[in-house]
Amino acid sequence: MNAETLEAEPTVEAPVADDGVISDLYNDPFPIYRRLRETAPVHWVPAIGRYLVVGFSAIHTIDHDPETFTANEEGSLMIRAMGHSMLRKDDPEHAEERKALGSVLKPKAIKTVWNEVFQCNYERYLKDFIAEAEPDTVDGQKVLRADFHTGFAEPYAAENLREIIGFKNATWQDIRRWSQDMINATGNYADDPEIWDLGKKAFDEVDDAIDEVIPSLDENTLLAHMISAGMPIHSVRANIKMTIGGGFNEPRDAMGTTLWALLERPDQLAQVRQTGAKGWERAFDESVRWVAPIGMYSRQTTKETVLEGIRLPAGAKLGVNVGAANRDPAQFENPEEFDINREQKPHLGFGAGTHYCAGAWVARAQVARVGLPQIDAQLPGLARDPEREPRAGGWVFRGMLSVPVTWQCN
Amino acid sequence: MPRITYHQPQGSQQTIELDEPAPLMQTALRNGVPGIVGECGGQAMCATCHVYVREDYLDQLPEKSEDEEEMLEEVASPFDERRSRLGCQITIGEDLEEIEVDVPESQV
Ligand code: HEM
Ligand code: FES
Numbered sequence: 001m002n003a004e005t006l007e008a009e010p011t012v013e014a015p016v017a018d019d020g021v022i023s024d025l026y027n028d029p030f031p032i033y034r035r036l037r038e039t040a041p042v043h044w045v046p047a048i049g050r051y052l053v054v055g056f057s058a059i060h061t062i063d064h065d066p067e068t069f070t071a072n073e074e075g076s077l078m079i080r081a082m083g084h085s086m087l088r089k090d091d092p093e094h095a096e097e098r099k100a101l102g103s104v105l106k107p108k109a110i111k112t113v114w115n116e117v118f119q120c121n122y123e124r125y126l127k128d129f130i131a132e133a134e135p136d137t138v139d140g141q142k143v144l145r146a147d148f149h150t151g152f153a154e155p156y157a158a159e160n161l162r163e164i165i166g167f168k169n170a171t172w173q174d175i176r177r178w179s180q181d182m183i184n185a186t187g188n189y190a191d192d193p194e195i196w197d198l199g200k201k202a203f204d205e206v207d208d209a210i211d212e213v214i215p216s217l218d219e220n221t222l223l224a225h226m227i228s229a230g231m232p233i234h235s236v237r238a239n240i241k242m243t244i245g246g247g248f249n250e251p252r253d254a255m256g257t258t259l260w261a262l263l264e265r266p267d268q269l270a271q272v273r274q275t276g277a278k279g280w281e282r283a284f285d286e287s288v289r290w291v292a293p294i295g296m297y298s299r300q301t302t303k304e305t306v307l308e309g310i311r312l313p314a315g316a317k318l319g320v321n322v323g324a325a326n327r328d329p330a331q332f333e334n335p336e337e338f339d340i341n342r343e344q345k346p347h348l349g350f351g352a353g354t355h356y357c358a359g360a361w362v363a364r365a366q367v368a369r370v371g372l373p374q375i376d377a378q379l380p381g382l383a384r385d386p387e388r389e390p391r392a393g394g395w396v397f398r399g400m401l402s403v404p405v406t407w408q409c410n
Numbered sequence: 411m412p413r414i415t416y417h418q419p420q421g422s423q424q425t426i427e428l429d430e431p432a433p434l435m436q437t438a439l440r441n442g443v444p445g446i447v448g449e450c451g452g453q454a455m456c457a458t459c460h461v462y463v464r465e466d467y468l469d470q471l472p473e474k475s476e477d478e479e480e481m482l483e484e485v486a487s488p489f490d491e492r493r494s495r496l497g498c499q500i501t502i503g504e505d506l507e508e509i510e511v512d513v514p515e516s517q518v
Pocket of ligand 1: 105292356
C-alpha cells in the first residue's frame with residue numbers, strides 16, 4: 001500500500017502526546033509505546049517536534065515509499081554531528097555510496113575473512129573477561145562474577161568494528177568513545193555546548209585517523225573498498241562516522257539483550273543449546289525484534305500526505321519508532337514476550353527498504369555464530385548474578401547497561 | 411500484457427498484470443502477495459525475496475549475478491540449484507513477458 005491509496009479513508013489530525021511521555025521513555029518505553037499504539041499509529045510529540053510513528057504497517061509504508069518519506073532530513077543533527085552519510089540520502093545518491101561498501105559486509109567476506117577475526121577477538125576478550133572476574137562464593141559454590149556488558153560485549157563488538165573499518169591506528173576504546181560522543185551530538189536537541197564540543201573532537205579525531213591510515217590500508221576493509229570505489233573523501237569520512245555510530249552499540253546491545261533474555265528463560269536457553277547454530281540465530285533475531293537496539297530513526301515528508309488515515313503536513317519530521325512497531329500486536333502475537341518459538345515474521349529491527357542495515361550479516365555472525373554460543377559453552381554454569389540487578393536503558397538507542405553474571409570456577 | 415503468477419505453498423495462486431516492467435519482488439509487495447518480504451528493498455542484500463521459478467520459464471531467465479548467487483546461499487527455505495532465484499533480481503516486461511513462480515514456505 002502506498003500513501004495515496006490511503007487517502008480515500010477519513011483523514012484526522014494526529015493526537016498530541018503530552019510532554020511527560022519523553023522523559024519517561026528512557027527507563028522503560030514499552031508500556032508507553034503500548035498506550036500510544038492503542039490510540040493511534042502516529043502521534044504529534046511537541047517536546048521533540050516530531051510525529052512519532054509507532055504502528056508496524058505505518059512504518060512499512062514509510063520504509064517502502066522514500067519519495068514521500070525522505071531520509072534527507074532538513075536541519076538534521078546527524079548531518080551536523082557526523083557529516084552527510086548515505087543514511088541521510090535518498091536513491092540514486094544513496095545507492096551509489098552503498099554500492100561502494102562492496103562485498104565487505106556480506107556473507108562471503110564473513111566466511112573467508114571476518115569469522116576468523118571475530119574468533120580471534122572472541123578468544124582474546126574472553127581471556128580478559130575471565131581474568132578480570134571477581135571470585136566469590138554463592139550458596140556454598142565457588143563462582144566468578146563479572147559484568148558481561150562492559151567486560152565482554154563492549155570490547156568484543158568495538159574491536160570487531162575497528163578491524164572491519166580498517167583502523168589499525170586506533171584502539172577499541174577509541175571506537176567506543178567516538179561512537180558515544182558522536183551519538184550524543186546526534187541526539188543533542190537541547191543544544192548543550194559541551195556535547196557539541198565532545199562531538200566535534202571525536203569528529204576531528206576520526207578524520208585524522210582516516211587520513212593517517214589511508215596510505216597503508218588492508219584490502220578487505222571498509223575503508224579500502226570505499227577508497228578504491230572512488231568515493232569522494234568527504235563522503236568516506238561521513239560514512240565511516242555513521243558506521244562507527246551504527247556498527248558498535250547495536251551488536252553490543254543485541255548480545256547483552258539476547259544473553260539476558262535466555263538466562264531468564266531456562267527452557268528457551270535449553271532449547272537453543274540443543275538446536276545449536278540455528279537456535280542462537282533465532283534467539284539473536286528475536287532479541288533484535290524484542291528490544292530494537294536502534295529504537296527510532298528519522299524521516300521527513302516531502303509533501304502533505306495521509307498515513308493510516310492521519311494527515312501529515314509537508315516537511316513533517318517523523319520519529320520512525322521501530323522499537324514500538326516491533327511490539328505491535330497487529331503484526332506479532334504476544335508481542336511483549338521474548339519467544340524464540342513465535343511464528344517467524346519479518347520485524348523492523350534492522351530497518352527496511354533501501355536503508356536496510358548494511359551490517360545485518362556481520363552482526364549476526366559476530367553475535368550469534370561466534371560470540372554467544374562459545375561463551376555459553378565455555379563458562380560452566382553461566383547464570384544471572386543472583387545478587388546484582390541487570391539494567392537496561394534508552395529508547396532512541398536501547399540496550400543493556402549492565403548484565404551481571406556468574407559462572408563456576410574449575 | 412506482461413504478467414506474473416505467484417503460487418502459494420498451500421496451492422492458491424495470484425496473477426498480476428503489469429503496466430510497466432517491474433521486478434517480481436516489488437510487484438509482490440505492491441499487490442500484497444503474501445510470502446515475499448523484500449526487507450532490503452531490492453538490493454540483493456537480505457535474501458527475503460526468494461522464489462522458485464517454474465520449469466517452463468527457466469531457460470529464459472537472466473544469468474545470476476555474483477551478488478545474487480551469494481544471497482541465494484542464505485535463503486531460509488531449501489535452496490534449489492536450478493529453480494531458486496531472488497525476486498528482486500528478475501524483472502518482467504523487458505526480455506521476459508511472463509513468469510510463474512512458487513513462493514517458498516518461509517523467508518525469515
Ligand atoms: C544488531 C545489530 C544492528 C542493528 C539492530 C542495526 C540496525 C540498523 C538500522 C535500523 C538501520 C536503518 C536506519 C535507518 O533506516 O534510518 C541500519 C543501517 C545501517 N547499519 Fe546497522 N544495525 C546493526 C549492526 C550494524 C553493523 C555491525 C554495521 C557495520 C559493520 C552496521 C552498518 C549499518 C550501515 C552502514 C547502515 C546504513 C545503511 C544505508 O543507509 O543504506 N549495522 N542499521
Ligand atoms: S529484496 Fe532483499 S534480496 Fe531481494
